[in-house]
Amino acid sequence: MSIEQRFDVSLIAGMALKEKQIQQNYRPIIGVHKWFARRPGTLFRGLMLAEFGEGRLDEVFFQSNDFPGLCIADPFMGGGTPLIEANRLGCNVQGIDVNPMSTWIVREEIEHLDLKVYARAANALMAALRDEIDRFYRTSCPHYGDADVPVKSFLWVKVLDCKACGRPFDLFPGYLVAKNRRHPKNVLLCPTCGDLTEADDPKNPGDCATCGTALHQGGPAHHGRCHCPHCGHINPYPGVVRKPLDHRLVAIEYHNPKRKAKHKGRFFKKPDAEDLARMADATRRWQQMEPRFVPDEKIPTGDETARLHRWGYNRYREMFNPRQLLGLELSCRLIAETEDERVRHALATNLSDLLRYQNMLCRYDTMSLKSLDIFSVHGFPVGLVQCESNLLGISNRVGLSVGSGGWSNIVDKYVKAKRYCEAPYEVRQTGSRKIRIPIEGEQIGESRNGTPRKVSIRCGSATEYKFAPDSFDGVFTDPPYFGNVQYGELMDFCYVWLRRLVGKDAEGFNRPFTRSPYELTGNVTEGRGLERFTEGLSDVYSRMVGALKPGAPLVFTYHHNRLEAYCAVGVAILDAGVVCSASLPCPAEMGGSIHIHGTTSSIIDTVFVCRKSGTTRRTWLFDSPDRLVEIVSQDLTDLATTGRRPSHGDTRCIVFGHLTRIAVWKLRETWKRSNSTTEKIALFRAEMGSYGDPDQLARRASPSEAMEDLPLLAQKPNRIGEGVPDVVPF
Numbered sequence: 123m124s125i126e127q128r129f130d131v132s133l134i135a136g137m138a139l140k141e142k143q144i145q146q147n148y149r150p151i152i153g154v155h156k157w158f159a160r161r162p163g164t165l166f167r168g169l170m171l172a173e174f175g176e177g178r179l180d181e182v183f184f185q186s187n188d189f190p191g192l193c194i195a196d197p198f199m200g201g202g203t204p205l206i207e208a209n210r211l212g213c214n215v216q217g218i219d220v221n222p223m224s225t226w227i228v229r230e231e232i233e234h235l236d237l238k239v240y241a242r243a244a245n246a247l248m249a250a251l252r253d254e255i256d257r258f259y260r261t262s263c264p265h266y267g268d269a270d271v272p273v274k275s276f277l278w279v280k281v282l283d284c285k286a287c288g289r290p291f292d293l294f295p296g297y298l299v300a301k302n303r304r305h306p307k308n309v310l311l312c313p314t315c316g317d318l319t320e321a322d323d324p325k326n327p328g329d330c331a332t333c334g335t336a337l338h339q340g341g342p343a344h345h346g347r348c349h350c351p352h353c354g355h356i357n358p359y360p361g362v363v364r365k366p367l368d369h370r371l372v373a374i375e376y377h378n379p380k381r382k383a384k385h386k387g388r389f390f391k392k393p394d395a396e397d398l399a400r401m402a403d404a405t406r407r408w409q410q411m412e413p414r415f416v417p418d419e420k421i422p423t424g425d426e427t428a429r430l431h432r433w434g435y436n437r438y439r440e441m442f443n444p445r446q447l448l449g450l451e452l453s454c455r456l457i458a459e460t461e462d463e464r465v466r467h468a469l470a471t472n473l474s475d476l477l478r479y480q481n482m483l484c485r486y487d488t489m490s491l492k493s494l495d496i497f498s499v500h501g502f503p504v505g506l507v508q509c510e511s512n513l514l515g516i517s518n519r520v521g522l523s524v525g526s527g528g529w530s531n532i533v534d535k536y537v538k539a540k541r542y543c544e545a546p547y548e549v550r551q552t553g554s555r556k557i558r559i560p561i562e563g564e565q566i567g568e569s570r571n572g573t574p575r576k577v578s579i580r581c582g583s584a585t586e587y588k589f590a591p592d593s594f595d596g597v598f599t600d601p602p603y604f605g606n607v608q609y610g611e612l613m614d615f616c617y618v619w620l621r622r623l624v625g626k627d628a629e630g631f632n633r634p635f636t637r638s639p640y641e642l643t644g645n646v647t648e649g650r651g652l653e654r655f656t657e658g659l660s661d662v663y664s665r666m667v668g669a670l671k672p673g674a675p676l677v678f679t680y681h682h683n684r685l686e687a688y689c690a691v692g693v694a695i696l697d698a699g700v701v702c703s704a705s706l707p708c709p710a711e712m713g714g715s716i717h718i719h720g721t722t723s724s725i726i727d728t729v730f731v732c733r734k735s736g737t738t739r740r741t742w743l744f745d746s747p748d749r750l751v752e753i754v755s756q757d758l759t760d761l762a763t764t765g766r767r768p769s770h771g772d773t774r775c776i777v778f779g780h781l782t783r784i785a786v787w788k789l790r791e792t793w794k795r796s797n798s799t800t801e802k803i804a805l806f807r808a809e810m811g812s813y814g815d816p817d818q819l820a821r822r823a824s825p826s827e828a829m830e831d832l833p834l835l836a837q838k839p840n841r842i843g844e845g846v847p848d849v850v851p852f
């Protein structure tokens with residue numbers, strides 16, 4: 123049996139969607155370190171078990187499996203999702219990524235760590251750090267008069283000097299500090315005195331409780347313009363700036379452990395003179411230091427980093443305030459003193475991950491009342507109000523973390539991640555209950571219950587590797603989605619710190635930055651367009667296919683909202699000499715956007731299954747737009763069992779997936795690899811376009827119970843244990 127016959131869209135889509143909503147509960151291994159746009163582990167487990175497992179997919183999924191001797195490769199390893207799933211299933215694995223941070227992270231995920239030794243070192247580090255800097259994260263509680271309570275978050279607003287009168291003023295986009303979701307009332311900041319007032323109705327918040335100024339949610343800074351409150355001049359922002367704008371501390375959210383039990387909601391305050399003095403102390407302390415670990419690197423230009431330059435950030439260290447730099451430098455010093463190399467590397471990984479919460483680009487989510495880390499979107503969004511979290515983190519009386527973004531949070535999730543490696547589990551939903559099912563016997567690591575497995579993790583461009591024929595039983599991967607994420611540009615933010623801390627010996631760490639001309643992403647700054655992407659993907663797929671055992675699959679996920687980006691995929695498949703035998707839909711990103719109808723955003727990936735020889739289902743081969751609409755409607759019906767209705771953008775992506783598959787099928791016999799890339803893309807584009815406008819096709823498709831009755835799709839052979847589908851060999 124194979125993926126084409128056994129994969130169950132409804133079963134896996136349901137699990138993948140749930141996983142992506144709270145991925146750390148389903149795959150805690152992601153807590154080792156951030157990687158961008160990780161696909162669901164449940165999806166790759168489902169795919170591998172459909173290919174290699176025996177028995178019903180819904181049963182084997184929750185059982186212990188072991189495929190010793192199978193070798194699985196991933197040429198675009200990233201955070202390692204497919205590789206880790208294969209390793210957990212007992213396979214030998216071979217992973218490559220051009221980004222040295224990926225290599226570092228996947229090694230950290232797989233390499234064994236003595237958790238007791240790690241926990242001792244992490245606690246010692248946090249204790250030493252507390253002695254040095256805890257006092258800078260304290261405040262007094264104006265509600266109950268308690269002194270020295272821990273700060274959760276400091277909120278800072280950007281300040282601009284007026285071009286007309288020269289005086290500084292705040293760039294407030296709005297005055298709402300907290301919404302009444304996780305706090306009983308809405309908290310508004312007064313534009314005149316800066317005090318905080320709690321209001322029931324944010325639209326009619328009344329007057330400031332302190333100075334009587336009429337409160338309002340909206341602030342003066344909008345669409346890059348803000349009037350100066352002193353002279354009325356309308357200033358564009360950021361304007362032409364040589365350095366980052368200053369910030370002014372405007373609000374604090376703190377924790378009062380003594381009062382928490384009886385207090386309703388959170389604790390907010392306007393900063394007082396002591397809070398400002400603490401910051402001034404931290405700044406002085408920082409200025410007296412000779413930094414050894416804070417990076418000095420300039421931020422290179424790029425598609426994503428251009429925004430940083432526009433806002434005056436020229437060096438990475440300028441993205442942090444003095445208190446953050448002090449805490450991070452001291453953390454690095456303590457880590458560097460750790461003797462045990464394995465533990466030192468683990469703590470260095472923690473520091474690298476901590477950075478994304480400890481910089482002055484983090485924003486405060488007024489709804490969930492927590493920091494949004496710098497990578498909460500795949501870019502460097504520069505906000506007007508920034509959130510500085512407590513660098514140490516806060517633990518309550520029973521040792522559980524309060525708040526987010528500090529050392530204690532990072533250590534907690536790292537421990538959970540490494541525990542999961544030793545004892546992985548799956549989560550089964552029964553009605554509204556989620557049951558955690560230990561999968562005894564499976565493990566993530568270099569050995570399984572003492573028996574070694576091969577793990578090869580390499581840093582380099584997959585376009586540069588040669589593999590012997592018949593090496594792989596499968597290639598499971600998640601390639602770059604054209605220009606969707608600039609991996610190198612983003613990861614450099616962490617890398618410049620990690621490299622300074624651990625040195626240049628780790629594989630790939632001899633490079634000053636992680637960005638590489640070989641990175642297979644569209645990038646305007648580097649002049650890498652669709653053709654480059656197509657050629658690179660084609661090269662990698664050809665190499666991987668050349669190393670597959672006969673009939674073994676190349677399986678990859680993909681989505682993009684532009685049809686052209688699928689042409690690259692189609693050309694690469696055809697150049698590699700394989701046929702696409704299935705295109706399966708699966709949710710692979712956060713479910714938030716799935717309700718958004720009429721938009722082009724999508725959370726649905728297509729899983730492309732490709733082989734040199736094998737079979738495809740007869741029902742999947744189509745000649746007419748009507749038939750395509752039926753197939754897409756069937757997918758929507760299968761996805762509807764997840765309880766979410768795909769958006770128009772999702773449906774479009776499903777259409778693109780099937781169009782790619784069928785275009786490969788139609789062009790495979792006449793394909794000339796030697797044609798120019800431009801010609802090949804144009805030919806593929808024309809074939810995909812021959813069924814009409816994908817938007818219209820997507821609009822015509824809809825989930826339907828009646829689909830069950832349609833003759834060609836009636837057998838629904840991808841459902842668990844149901845009949846064997848009618849297939850066409852190739």
Ligand SMILES: C[S@@+](CC[C@H](N)C(=O)[O-])C[C@H]1O[C@@H](n2cnc3c(N)ncnc32)[C@H](O)[C@@H]1O
Pocket residue numbers: 157158159160161197198199200201202203204218219220221224582583584585599600601602603609610640641642643658
């Ligand atoms: C979509 S991500 C993979 C994500 C991964 N599956 C995960 O779970 O985190 C694509 C990866 O391809 C890598 N990449 C881009 N160009 C490459 C190349 N020429 N060779 C190897 N890896 C490359 C990027 O660095 C990125 O990590």
